[in-house]
Amino acid sequence: MIDLVDLSGAFALLGSSWTPWLVVIPGLMIGLVFGCIPGLQTSMAMAVFLPATLSMDFLTAMLFLTAIFTGGQFGGGVSAILMNIPGTSSAVATTFDGFPMSRQGRHNEALGVALIASTVGTLTGYFILLILIQPLSTLVLKLGPTEMFVVILWGLTLIATLKGRNLSRSLLAGVFGLLIGTIGMSPNGVMRGTLGSPYLIDGIAVVPAMIGMFAASELFSISGNAYLVKGSAASRRVSFGRVVDGLKLGLKAPATLVRGGVIGVLVGAVPGVGSSVANLVSYSETRRRSDDPESFGQGNPNGVAASESANSSSEGGSMVSLFALGIPGGAGTAILLAAFTMHNITGGPGFLRDQGEVAYAVIMANIAQGFLLFFVGLLMIQFLAAIVKVPLRFLIPGVLAMAAFGSYGLTGNMAGPMTLLVFAIFGWALRRYDYSVPAAVIGLLLGSMAEGELLRSYQISGGRIEYVFERPITFLLLALLIMSLWMPRLIQRLRRKAAGGNESAGSAKT
Amino acid sequence: MNGDRITARIDWGHCALIAIMAGITIYYLHDAWAASSQVRNLILVLPASILALTLCIIVLLDVASDAFRPPASDVAVADDREPLLQRLRPAILMGTFALYILSLPYLGFDVSTALFLAVSLLIDGERRPLLIVGVSVGFAALVTIAFRWLIPYPLPILIL
Numbered sequence: 001m002i003d004l005v006d007l008s009g010a011f012a013l014l015g016s017s018w019t020p021w022l023v024v025i026p027g028l029m030i031g032l033v034f035g036c037i038p039g040l041q042t043s044m045a046m047a048v049f050l051p052a053t054l055s056m057d058f059l060t061a062m063l064f065l066t067a068i069f070t071g072g073q074f075g076g077g078v079s080a081i082l083m084n085i086p087g088t089s090s091a092v093a094t095t096f097d098g099f100p101m102s103r104q105g106r107h108n109e110a111l112g113v114a115l116i117a118s119t120v121g122t123l124t125g126y127f128i129l130l131i132l133i134q135p136l137s138t139l140v141l142k143l144g145p146t147e148m149f150v151v152i153l154w155g156l157t158l159i160a161t162l163k164g165r166n167l168s169r170s171l172l173a174g175v176f177g178l179l180i181g182t183i184g185m186s187p188n189g190v191m192r193g194t195l196g197s198p199y200l201i202d203g204i205a206v207v208p209a210m211i212g213m214f215a216a217s218e219l220f221s222i223s224g225n226a227y228l229v230k231g232s233a234a235s236r237r238v239s240f241g242r243v244v245d246g247l248k249l250g251l252k253a254p255a256t257l258v259r260g261g262v263i264g265v266l267v268g269a270v271p272g273v274g275s276s277v278a279n280l281v282s283y284s285e286t287r288r289r290s291d292d293p294e295s296f297g298q299g300n301p302n303g304v305a306a307s308e309s310a311n312s313s314s315e316g317g318s319m320v321s322l323f324a325l326g327i328p329g330g331a332g333t334a335i336l337l338a339a340f341t342m343h344n345i346t347g348g349p350g351f352l353r354d355q356g357e358v359a360y361a362v363i364m365a366n367i368a369q370g371f372l373l374f375f376v377g378l379l380m381i382q383f384l385a386a387i388v389k390v391p392l393r394f395l396i397p398g399v400l401a402m403a404a405f406g407s408y409g410l411t412g413n414m415a416g417p418m419t420l421l422v423f424a425i426f427g428w429a430l431r432r433y434d435y436s437v438p439a440a441v442i443g444l445l446l447g448s449m450a451e452g453e454l455l456r457s458y459q460i461s462g463g464r465i466e467y468v469f470e471r472p473i474t475f476l477l478l479a480l481l482i483m484s485l486w487m488p489r490l491i492q493r494l495r496r497k498a499a500g501g502n503e504s505a506g507s508a509k510t
Numbered sequence: 511m512n513g514d515r516i517t518a519r520i521d522w523g524h525c526a527l528i529a530i531m532a533g534i535t536i537y538y539l540h541d542a543w544a545a546s547s548q549v550r551n552l553i554l555v556l557p558a559s560i561l562a563l564t565l566c567i568i569v570l571l572d573v574a575s576d577a578f579r580p581p582a583s584d585v586a587v588a589d590d591r592e593p594l595l596q597r598l599r600p601a602i603l604m605g606t607f608a609l610y611i612l613s614l615p616y617l618g619f620d621v622s623t624a625l626f627l628a629v630s631l632l633i634d635g636e637r638r639p640l641l642i643v644g645v646s647v648g649f650a651a652l653v654t655i656a657f658r659w660l661i662p663y664p665l666p667i668l669i670l
Contacts, residue, residue, distance in 0.1 A: 051660075051661070052660055054660070054661065054662070055660055055661075055662070166569070166572065168565050168568045168569050168572065169569055169572075171565055172531065172562060172565035172566065172569055175558055175561050175562045175565060176531050176534075176535070176562050178554075178558055179535060179538060179555065179558045179559060179562055180534070180538070182554060182555060182558075183538065186542075186551055188546075188548075188550045188551055190542075190545045190546045190551045191545060192538065192541055192542040192545050192551075192555070193537070193538040193541050193542065216607070219603075220600045220603055220604055220607075221600060223599045223600055223602075223603045223634075393630070393631060393634035393635070393636060394631070394645065396603070396630070397626060397627045397630035397631070398627065398649055400607055400610075400626075401610075401623045401626060401627065401649070401650070401653060402653060404610065404611060404614070404619075404623075405619060405623075405653055405654075405657045405665075406657075408614075408619070408657075408661070408663075408665065409657060409660065409661035409663070412661075412662075412663035413663075414614065414615055417611045417614060418611065420611070421607065421608055421611045424604070424607070425604055425608075428600060428604065429523075429527045430527075432523070433521075433523075433524045433527060447554075450554060451553070451554040451555075454553050454554050455550060455553055455554075458549070458550070458553055463549070
C-alpha cells in the first residue's frame with residue numbers, strides 16, 4: 001500500500017537538510033495566532049504568507065503552509081472555548097461544549113482536551129493519507145481529460161452549494177470565477193479579454209486575487225467589529241497544571257478521538273465540505289453513541305474532543321483531492337495549489353507519479369508537525385488566551401499592508417497590488433450579498449485547467465457527444481454532480497440536528 | 511406610492527454587482543468571439559458565459575422578488591439603529607486601502623504603509639499620538655526591511 005522507494009526518498013529529502021524544518025514552528029505559531037483571533041482565518045494567514053514562500057524550495061514552502069494550516073485548526077478552538085466565538089468555521093461544534101466548560105470554570109481542561117484532540121486528529125488524518133495515497137494515485141491515473149473536467153465541475157458545484165444562502169448566487173460566483181480564470185492566452189494560443197494589457201497575457205494574477213478575495217475582503221467585512229473579550233472571559237487565567245489535566249481527560253476517550261479523526265478524513269476528502277462540516281458530523285455521531293447524550297451542550301469534554309479531532313484530521317482528508325486530482329477542496333488547499341503553481345509544479349495524477357517522494361515527504365513532515373503542535377500549542381496556550389483580547393483595529397491595517405507587500409513580491413510590479421485591490425473589493429461585494437467566495441476563487445484557479453481538459457476531450461472524441469456515454473466513470477461523476485445539488489439540504493439537516501440536540505438538552509435541564 | 515416603496519426596497523448595490531458581472535461576461539464573450547470563432551477557442555467560454563448570464567437573470571429576479579416581499583420590520587429597525595459610521599466602516603477602510611495602493615508608486619512602500627496604518631488607527635478611534643506614530647512607523651519599517659530581504663525584485667521605497 002505504501003511505495004517504499006518513494007517513502008525512503010521522502011526520508012532522505014527530510015533528513016538531508018535542516019532548512020525545511022526551520023519554518024515549521026514559525027508556521028505553527030502563525031496558524032495558532034490567526035486561528036485563535038475571531039475574524040482572522042487560517043486561510044487568510046496562508047494567503048498573506050504565501051508570497052514569503054517565493055524564496056523557499058517547494059518542500060519547505062509546503063511545510064510552512066501546512067504548518068499554518070495545522071496550527072490554525074487548533075487555534076480556532078481556543079476562542080471557541082474562551083469566548084464562544086469559533087475562531088474558524090471548523091470550530092463551530094467546539095463552542096457547543098467548550099464554552100459551557102469555560103462558564104463552569106473548566107476552560108483549562110477544555111483547552112487541554114482540544115489540544116490533545118487536535119494532535120490525535122492531525123496524526124490520524126495524515127496516517128490515513130499515508131496509507132491511501134498510493135492506491136489513490138493508481139486509481140486516479142485511470143482518469144482521462146473528460147473525467148477530470150467533470151471532476152472540476154463537480155468540485156466547484158459542491159463548493160458553491162455549501163456556502164451562501166442562495167444556490168444560484170454561489171453557482172454564479174463559481175461560473176464567473178471559472179470564466180475570468182480563462183482570461184489571457186487560451187490553450188489554443190488565442191489572446192482574449194486582456195483589454196490590451198500586457199499584465200493579463202498570462203491571465204489574472206491568481207495569488208494576489210486570492211489574497212484579495214480571501215483575506216482583504218474579509219477584513220473589510222469585519223472592520224468596526226472589535227471582537228473584544230467581555231466580562232468574565234477577560235479575567236480567565238490559564239493554568240498549565242489544569243491544562244495537563246485536560247490532556248489526560250481527553251486521552252480517557254480514545255474512541256472519540258479516533259472516530260473524530262476517521263470522520264474528519266472521510267468528510268474532509270469531499271471537495272467543499274471539509275472541516276466546517278466534519279466537526280458537526282463527528283459531534284453528532286459522538287453524542288448519538290454516548291450513554292448520556294443529555295450532557296452534550298452542557299460542558300461534556302467528549303463534545304470538544306469529537307469536534308477538534310475531526311476538524312484537525314480533515315486537513316489530511318482535504319489533501320486527498322489536492323494530491324490525487326490537483327483540485328482544492330477548500331480555501332486552505334486552494335492556497336496550497338497556488339503554491340504548487342508558484343513553484344512550477346502541476347498538481348494531480350502527474351504529481352504523485354513523478355514526485356512521489358515529495359508527496360510522502362509532505363505527509364511525513366505533517367505527521368511530525370502533529371507532534372510539534374502538541375508542544376508548541378502547550379507552550380503557547382497562555383499567549384493565545386491573551387492574544388484573543390488584541391483589538392482588531394491594530395490587526396486589520398497590519399494584515400492589509402502585509403497583503404500589499406506580498407502581492408508586489410509575487411508579480412514584481414504594481415499589477416500585484418492593483419489586482420489585490422480590485423479583488424478585495426469584488427470579494428467584499430460577494431460576501432455582502434451572500435455569494436460563495438471560495439467558489440469564485442476556486443473557479444478562478446481552475447479556469448484554465450478546466451478549459452485545457454475540455455479541449456483535450458474534444459480533440460480525443462472528435463467532437464462526438466456520444467463519447468460521454470462510452471465512459472462510465474464520466475457518467476457516474478455527472479450523476480454525482482447532479483446529486484450534489486441536494487447537498488445543502490443534507491448539511492442543513494445535519495446542522496439542525498447538531499444544534500437542536502443541544503437546545504433540547506439545555507431546555508430539559510432548565 | 512406603493513411603487514416608490516418597492517423601488518426603495520430594491521437592493522441597488524446588489525443590482526450593480528450583477529450588472530458588473532454580466533457586463534464583464536458580455537465583454538469577454540465578445541472579445542473571445544472576435545479573436546476566434548472556432549469551437550476550440552469558445553469551447554468553455556461560450557457555454558460558461560451563457561450559464562453566467564442565465565444565472566445573472568435568475569439572481570436579478572430573486573432581488574426583485576425580495577423587494578416585493580413585505581419587509582421584516584425587526585431587521586429594518588435594527589439596521590436603522592446601527593450608527594452611520596459603523597455602517598460606513600467597510601467603505602471607509604476600502605477607500606483608505608485604495609488610496610494606499612495608489613500611493614505606493616509615488617510614496618514608496620515605507621512611507622505609504624506608515625501613513626496607511628496611522629490613518630486607519632485614527633479612523634478606528636485611536637487618539638494616543640505616541641502609540642499611533644510608534645505602531646505605524648515601527649510596523650512599516652519592520653515589514654519593509656523584511657520584504658526587501660525576502661523578495662527578489664526591487665521594492666519602491668522613499669526613505670529606507
